[in-house]
Every structure is written in C-alpha cells, then in structure tokens.
Amino acid sequence: MTPVRVLAVASEVYPIIKTGGLADVAGALPIALKAHGVEMRTLMPGYPDVMRRLAGAAELRSWPDYFGGSGRLLAGSHDGLDLFVLDVPHLYARPGNPYVTAEGVDWPDNGVRFAALSRVAADIGRGLVPAFVPDVVHAHDWQGGLAPAYLHYDGGPRPGTVMTIHNMAYQGKFDRSLASAIGLPSHATFDVHGLEYFGGISFLKAGLQLADRITTVSPTYAHEIQSDEGGMGLGGLLRERSSVLSGILNGIDVEVWNPQTDPHIAYRFSSEDLAFRAANKAVLQQQFNLDSSDEAPLLGVISRLSWQKGLDLLLEAIPTILDQRMQLALLGSGDRDLQDRYQAAARANPGRIGVTIGYDEVLAHLIQAGSDALLVPSRFEPCGLTQLCALRYGAIPIVSRVGGLEDTIVDIGEAGREATGFKFAPVTADALAGSLRKANAAFHDKAAWRRLQRSGLATDVSWRNRAGEYAALYRGLMASRRA
Numbered sequence: 492m493t494p495v496r497v498l499a500v501a502s503e504v505y506p507i508i509k510t511g512g513l514a515d516v517a518g519a520l521p522i523a524l525k526a527h528g529v530e531m532r533t534l535m536p537g538y539p540d541v542m543r544r545l546a547g548a549a550e551l552r553s554w555p556d557y558f559g560g561s562g563r564l565l566a567g568s569h570d571g572l573d574l575f576v577l578d579v580p581h582l583y584a585r586p587g588n589p590y591v592t593a594e595g596v597d598w599p600d601n602g603v604r605f606a607a608l609s610r611v612a613a614d615i616g617r618g619l620v621p622a623f624v625p626d627v628v629h630a631h632d633w634q635g636g637l638a639p640a641y642l643h644y645d646g647g648p649r650p651g652t653v654m655t656i657h658n659m660a661y662q663g664k665f666d667r668s669l670a671s672a673i674g675l676p677s678h679a680t681f682d683v684h685g686l687e688y689f690g691g692i693s694f695l696k697a698g699l700q701l702a703d704r705i706t707t708v709s710p711t712y713a714h715e716i717q718s719d720e721g722g723m724g725l726g727g728l729l730r731e732r733s734s735v736l737s738g739i740l741n742g743i744d745v746e747v748w749n750p751q752t753d754p755h756i757a758y759r760f761s762s763e764d765l766a767f768r769a770a771n772k773a774v775l776q777q778q779f780n781l782d783s784s785d786e787a788p789l790l791g792v793i794s795r796l797s798w799q800k801g802l803d804l805l806l807e808a809i810p811t812i813l814d815q816r817m818q819l820a821l822l823g824s825g826d827r828d829l830q831d832r833y834q835a836a837a838r839a840n841p842g843r844i845g846v847t848i849g850y851d852e853v854l855a856h857l858i859q860a861g862s863d864a865l866l867v868p869s870r871f872e873p874c875g876l877t878q879l880c881a882l883r884y885g886a887i888p889i890v891s892r893v894g895g896l897e898d899t900i901v902d903i904g905e906a907g908r909e910a911t912g913f914k915f916a917p918v919t920a921d922a923l924a925g926s927l928r929k930a931n932a933a934f935h936d937k938a939a940w941r942r943l944q945r946s947g948l949a950t951d952v953s954w955r956n957r958a959g960e961y962a963a964l965y966r967g968l969m970a971s972r973r974a
C-alpha cells in the first residue's frame with residue numbers, strides 16, 4: 492500500500508464543532524482512513540471552541556497581517572484527529588454557530604473568512620509546512636471551495652485536488668468585487684471555467700470546476716445533481732465533469748452510535764436482544780409528554796427544520812398519524828415558522844405529538860433507541876445520517892426516495908433484497924401518509940417488524956469500507972497525475 496498524505500479542509504469537525512453531517516464526515520473519515528494507509532490532517536478555523544480544546548497546540552507560522560489582522564497556523568490533535576488550526580481572531584473568534592450571527596443571518600464577511608481558510612490550505616498544499624506536504628488537498632463544501640482555485644490561479648506544481656459536496660444548496664456566492672480582498676486576480680472573476688458564476692463569483696462552483704475529482708456523499712445524489720433542478724444552477728457544469736464525479740456513501744461512527752455501550756440512553760441493548768427498546772420507548776414518551784403506550788407506534792424525527800427536510804409535509808400528514816393511532820416525537824431547530832407550527836401541533840394534540848425545539852445530542856440518542864420508526868421525508872438528501880443511526884438502533888426508517896435515502900434503505904416492496912424500511916415517492920404529504928399507513932400495518936405484525944429490524948441491524952453502516960473508497964480515489968488520482 493503506497494502511503495498517501497491528504498490535507499482535508501473543513502469548516503466544522505465533530506466532536507469539536509458541528510452544525511450538520513459535514514462535521515460528522517470530517518471527524519470520522521480521517522480515523523477510518525488510517526487502516527487504508529492514508530494519513531489525513533484536517534485544517535479548520537480557530538473558532539473559540541477549537542482554541543479552547545487545542546490550548547496546547549504548537550505554533551507553526553504567524554503573520555502580522557493575514558486578511559486584515561494578525562494570524563497564526565497551529566498544529567495539534569484532539570480525540571485522535573490531527574489538526575491544523577488557522578487562528579485569525581478577527582475572522583473566527585466569534586461564539587456560537589460558525590456561519591451566522593446570534594440573529595441567524597450570515598456573517599457579512601463570510602467570503603473573507605472562508606477564503607482565508609482556503610488560502611492557507613493551498614499554501615500547505617505547496618509545502619508551507621515541510622513536515623506535512625500533502626499528495627492531495629481534499630476540500631469540503633463551499634467553505635473549502637477556493638482551495639483548488641488558489642492552487643489553480645497561483646500556477647506552478649501543485650498537489651491533486653478533490654472537492655466534496657455535502658449539500659448543493661449552499662454555494663458560497665459573492666459579488667465579484669470580493670476578489671481583490673481575497674487575493675484573487677480580477678480576471679479570475681470573469682473566468683467562466685473557474686470562479687465566475689452568473690455575473691458574480693461562487694466558491695463552490697470554483698471548486699467544482701477546478702478540482703481534479705468531485706465527490707458527493709451518495710451515488711444517487713451524484714446522479715441527481717447533474718439535472719437542472721438537482722444541480723441548483725450547477726447541473727450543466729456537473730454534466731460536463733461527470734467523468735470525474737462519483738458518489739461515496741457516508742458511514743457513521745459505530746462507537747458513538749452503539750446501543751450496547753451508549754451512555755446517553757436509558758437502557759442499553761444488544762442487536763440480539765431488543766427487549767430493552769420498550770423501556771427506552773417509555774422514557775422517551777415521558778420526556779415528550781406522550782401517552783405511555785406500548786401499542787401505539789412511536790415515530791421519531793431528529794432534524795434541522797428546513798424546506799429541504801420536508802417537515803412541512805409531515806405537518807400535513809398529522810391527521811394520518813392521529814387516525815392511525817401513532818405518536819410523534821420531534822427534535823429539531825431551524826426555520827421559525829416550522830418551529831411555531833410544530834409547537835402548535837404539540838399543544839393541539841397532547842399525549843400524541845411531542846416536540847422539543849433545540850439541538851440536543853443526548854436526546855437524539857434516546858430517540859433512536861426508543862422510537863419504533865424514524866422519519867426522514869426530505870425533498871433532497873445528499874446522504875442523510877439519521878437513517879443510518881436508526882438502522883443500528885432497531886428503529887425502522889421511513890424515508891423519501893431521494894439521494895442517499897434511496898441508496899441506504901431497502902423498501903419493504905423491493906423484490907430479492909432484505910427490506911430495512913419504507914420508501915415513498917413522489918415527495919408529497921399524500922405519499923408520506925401512504926407509507927405511514929403501511930408502516931403501521933407492519934408494526935402490528937410483530938414477525939414482519941422483527942424481520943425489518945434484523946435486516947437493518949445487519950446492515951454495515953460503518954466507515955470501514957467507505958473510507959476504502961476514498962483511499963482508492965486518492966491513489967487513482969495520484970496515479971493519473973503521475974501518468
């Protein structure tokens with residue numbers, strides 16, 4: 492196995508800072524890659540949480556003026572992750588969510604903040620840190636999108652580059668006047684095969700256009716984003732680059748998500764003996780003020796509340812939940828209007844609908860352990876992680892037939908394969924309601940439900956094999972560049 496060195500660039504990394512699935516991937520992939528002979532170091536911004544946890548990190552470089560203020564590059568490790576941290580206080584020393592203000596609006600200087608991150612990634616790519624000169628720079632989402640762009644516009648020898656899309660909806664679009672502030676030549680802003688995007692610039696588009704390889708987090712999403720609708724403005728570019736585009740499914744951290752050792756759930760259980768799920772269900776019902784009943788199928792949701800996640804459709808399907816004598820426990824935060832409507836639904840249906848607004852890792856584990864089914868009715872879903880956790884905890888996924896949900900769940904009606912859940916299409920409230928009715932019927936056929944649980948529990952949701960696909964991608968890229 493040829494050893495490979497990869498610099499990953501990510502704006503969030505679990506367990507240090509997380510707003511979504513990107514952090515999970517950035518936190519788990521480096522560790523899983525070790526078994527495949529890949530040494531990955533991850534570059535991230537020095538947010539307050541990062542600086543606190545890496546208090547002993549070593550300073551590698553400092554700059555009196557880095558994008559308008561002093562800056563330092565640090566190296567340290569945390570929880571098995573080898574990190575480079577870009578400490579630029581005037582850009583990153585802001586508490587809370589990494590992208591938005593306390594009022595929930597994007598920081599006005601996000602373009603500069605993440606250009607600064609990509610700039611140093613490109614420099615490390617070219618040997619800024621002699622002890623770690625990467626073979627490949629792997630950028631995640633728009634926040635890392637300029638890393639391949641800087642390497643391209645700088646000219647000269649460079650490492651291979653990979654751009655991974657976790658969500659096409661976030662494209663890092665800015666006015667072209669930003670170019671001079673972030674050290675890119677103004678001709679780049681007119682480069683239709685580079686930074687230029689509908690009269691402005693887009694960090695994601697630049698990365699997708701200029702990276703050697705593009706990946707996304709499921710094969711079906713890789714296909715969907717090549718359409719005009721799924722590509723959200725970038726479908727044409729992705730069709731053109733389809734020969735270097737592939738989908739590699741996400742895994743989950745099977746140590747963190749292990750019902751046998753999970754410290755966050757009330758009663759631990761093994762995949763051979765699911766009896767304690769009922770005890771977790773009772774605790775979950777209590778926490779969500781739901782009627783205590785073993786017979787009512789309990790539906791769980793753990794999600795950002797956004798249009799993407801299709802949770803407005805679930806609101807429309809509440810009459811079906813009620814007349815099928817099901818219960819709902821929803822944990823989520825995001826869109827104000829959806830938060831209000833769910834809270835109103837809980838008030839109107841005490842004992843049947845329970846809602847917790849917020850972000851709560853502990854409660855997320857309990858929902859996986861105690862709910863009978865886990866709902867993911869997304870309009871689009873690059874991969875989705877909660878349905879993978881559900882498979883591991885014996886909660887049956889009920890999902891829309893899109894993106895990674897299509898690739899990771901086997902519908903009860905699919906011939907020749909062991910079913911693990913329920914999939915519906917099109918993504919409408921009616922189709923969702925239909926699959927709730929089907930799930931309800933299956934729930935009351937104990938043997939059928941057990942079969943679904945067993946095949947879910949037998950599904951490999953770990954990173955082991957998926958990391959191998961990334962390792963093969965890096966090696967293939969290195970070989971083709973040598974040739």
Ligand code: ADP
Pocket residue numbers: 510511512513515793794795822823824849850851852855874875876877
């Ligand atoms: P996305 O990245 O689009 O938000 P994913 O399903 O890929 O969706 O990843 C979401 C991750 O965030 C999962 O690990 C999920 O458990 C977690 N999560 C989402 N919302 C919450 C919440 N309100 N509380 C706790 N964990 C949450």
